[in-house]
Amino acid sequence: MKLKYLFIFLSSSLLLAQNSFQTPFEKGNKNQTVTYEEMNAYYQDLAKKFSTIQYLKKGEDDNGKPIYVVIYNPFPEKNIEKLRKDKAVLFVNNGIHPGEPDGIDATMMLMRDLAAQKIKTPQNFIIAAISAYNVSGMLNRGSFSRANQNGPEQYGFRGNARNYDLNRDFIKADSKNARSFQEIYQWLQPDVFIDNHVSNGADYQYIFTYISTFKERLGNTLGNYFYNDYQAKNLEDMKKLGYESTPYVNIHGDVPDEGFAAFEDSPRYSTGYTSLFNSLGTVPETHMLKPYNKRVDATYKYMLVNLQNLDKDYGKIKQLRLENLKQYKAGMQYGIRWKIDSTKFSTMDFKGYEGKYKPSEISGKPRLYYDRNKPFTKKIKLFTTAVPTGYITIPKYYIIPQSQYRVIEELKRNNIRMTALKKDSTAEVESYTIKDFKTVKNPYEGHYLHYDTTVETTKRSQTFLSGDYLISTDQPGVKYIIETIEPEALDSFFNWNFFDGILAQKEYYSAYIFEDTASELLRTDKKLKDAFEAKKASDKKFADDGTAQLDWIYRNSPYFEGKTFRQYPVYRIL
Secondary structure: OHHHHHHHHHHHHHHHHHHHOOOHHHHOOOOOOOOHHHHHHHHHHHHHHOOOEEEEEEEEOOOOOEEEEEEEOOOOOOOHHHHOOOOEEEEEEOOOOOOOOHHHHHHHHHHHHHHOOOOOOOOOEEEEEEOOOOHHHHHOOEOOOOOOOOOOOOEOOOOOOOOOOHHHOOOOOOOHHHHHHHHHHHHHOOOEEEEOEEOOOOOEOOOEEEEEOOHHHHOHHHHHHHHHHHHHHHHHHHHHOOOOEEEOOOOOOOOOOOOEEOOOOOOOOHHHHHHOOOOEEEEEEEOOOOOHHHHHHHHHHHHHHHHHHHHHHHHHHHHHHHHHHHHOOOOOEEEEEEEEOOOOOEEEEEEEEEEEEEEOOOOOOEEEEEEEEEEEEEEEEEEOOEEEEEEEEOOOEEEEOOOOHHHHHHHHHOOOOOEEOOOOEEEEEEEEEEEEEEEOOOOEOOEOOEEEEEEEEEEEEEEEOOOOEEEEOOOOOHHHHHHHHOOOOOOOOOOOOOOHHHHOOOOOOOHHHHHHHHHHHHHHOHHHHHHHHHHHHHOHHHHOOHHHHHHHHHHOOOOOOOOOOOEOOOEEEO
């Protein structure tokens, strides 16, 4: 009899807790999103009520405000480092773009429902979520910055306090936010990652769309499982819950009727970054034109099906994450640049609206619109397979001089193991010279980003100093090491301007003096003279340009700073 009354009491208490912890979103007209202050107060109260909830300060925004992580952990062990050895970790990021707040409100309800046991208690994982990542953007509330979006009534701004788009900052880490994220990620080392967003672009019938991280970047072992099993099951379960879905409609200013390619989430983006450490990553993209309450519900439901499927498959996911590393051993080939393979595609029944054109009331010119009175279902092509357009051979080690302290700082923050040389040492290494690169004309997220970088490789004997760093590629962060250190990688530290000092000459010559030096060099260096004459014979423009000839001799002489100009100061040992 006592047990019966205890059960009734506990059930009533849980129901009361669930009702008393209604979110501001649920209390209102469901077209409002929570403020930063309301969110923090809500989670702090939730943590006081339930021992399974923790609300921790784990970082800092560029404006100095704290970034919080909320954890649902039903297990007696609360130490994350110990817990993740046997349990899986699901990590959710919210509010990277605070004008897309669906995940902020959905996660508040999810954590409440887990704590109140409305959702079945997971047996094999914990869930950790950044409650709001871009705090300064969340505080910058308004109603107009998302000009195309259907609710909520007020919301935050895309840029942070320094006007960075934080979803371009995961490698360069210019912001305190990004550095905090990396520290949180390395603390959690999650198995599955979700970054909640809202879409932009074409109109169609779906409320829920998604970006699955590039399976080729993730690695074939893990990528094929993610696409064909885990994500496929998530999407199947979403359909049962009333949300048919499509991959993110990666097309702007045109209709998607002919098909579209997968979005390339390179390491500058959240899931591109997490894929470097073998986390299964998804960016939910609810559709901007759908009602806010439906978008929040779809976001909630996608996190819910992940909870259920991770609980079932946690052991396999943890095993495959380890097996995936076998593809990245010294001596193996690594795809350093990628493109979508236009010869390989799947098809899907796409539920869209007819795209039509009519005269613009502004310009009188034809403008695109979607006719919602003309829905259709049409087979379209999806291009989701990527192929490498360049390779490197994975070395056993990289060596980085201690003078490159910014790079060393980034590597350490990302849990990369390094060994400082105890004495001056000489080694046979591969050395890169930057052969060519292009640079954007306008600044992009605080940088004049390089691209299409190519290198020349030479082998040499190089002396390193005590305190320089030796980095083995035999470690879990091998992909992070390669993608940041190899100059030709799309989001390498070189392309993000970390090494721009090597791109400018520091010494030059006065032509009227060097003319005599050049003449002496040609008289005494037969090899140089033969190469010079061959150049003139094969290049008429060069043969007619005295300035170019003098500069050629300078650049091919001992006087030119060939040891520093465009000499990439990171070395490889095969």
